[in-house]
Amino acid sequence: MLHILAISGSLRAASTNSALLAALARNAPQSCRLTIYDGVGRLPIFNPDEEDERTPPEARRLIEAVSEADGVIVSSPEYAHGVPGGLKNALDWLVSRDAAVGKPAMLVHASHRSLFARAALAEIMRTMSFDLYADTELEIALLGKKPEEFDAILQLQENVAKMRAAVSVFVGFVNGR
Numbered sequence: 001m002l003h004i005l006a007i008s009g010s011l012r013a014a015s016t017n018s019a020l021l022a023a024l025a026r027n028a029p030q031s032c033r034l035t036i037y038d039g040v041g042r043l044p045i046f047n048p049d050e051e052d053e054r055t056p057p058e059a060r061r062l063i064e065a066v067s068e069a070d071g072v073i074v075s076s077p078e079y080a081h082g083v084p085g086g087l088k089n090a091l092d093w094l095v096s097r098d099a100a101v102g103k104p105a106m107l108v109h110a111s112h113r114s115l116f117a118r119a120a121l122a123e124i125m126r127t128m129s130f131d132l133y134a135d136t137e138l139e140i141a142l143l144g145k146k147p148e149e150f151d152a153i154l155q156l157q158e159n160v161a162k163m164r165a166a167v168s169v170f171v172g173f174v175n176g177r
């Protein structure tokens with residue numbers, strides 16, 4: 001059974017990115033278990049002086065979760081044409097470790113915009129040596145939707161099929177390496 005870790009770049013309670021990842025978890029194929037890392041908002045600001053034996057507990061938890069996962073899926077908003085600080089901070093805690101090196105990863109999108117953040121995230125994650133799956137760009141446009149609206153969109157048969165297909169393709173990518 002493959003284990004995939006999903007990380008949302010949004011801390012909003014009614015986040016469309018987090019909702020997309022939760023829906024991916026519900027619709028994951030039986031061959032994989034998808035869990036959500038929920039500690040982005042608890043991580044201290046990255047400081048290279050706080051590494052090794054001084055690594056803070058939440059950063060240690062993130063590093064272990066990424067290390068133990070067979071693959072990582074990220075969904076993130078864009079703020080001012082950039083990657084949200086919290087998500088970049090989480091990634092920074094992984095830079096000087098082995099956790100990200102060669103780790104299969106895929107980006108999915110809850111907004112049809114966010115093109116700068118998509119490109120920046122891909123660049124950052126490739127630079128960190130994530131093995132970023134380039135082809136699948138699952139995009140379900142939830143921008144500006146309220147929870148009752150995006151819940152309904154995520155339950156549409158065509159979107160459930162898209163989500164299943166995207167996770168299956170990613171599982172194939174992980175298994176085929």
Ligand SMILES: Cc1cc2nc3c(=O)[nH]c(=O)nc-3n(C[C@H](O)[C@H](O)[C@H](O)COP(=O)(O)O)c2cc1C
Nearest residue numbers: 010012015016017077078079080081111113114143
């Ligand atoms: C402070 C702020 C800045 C934003 N800047 C951008 C932007 O530059 N480009 C963009 O496409 N969307 C921008 N947005 C919209 C968010 O990316 C969008 O609402 C996103 O889908 C929210 O994700 P969430 O529902 O997971 O929180 C911004 C939103 C906020 C709150």
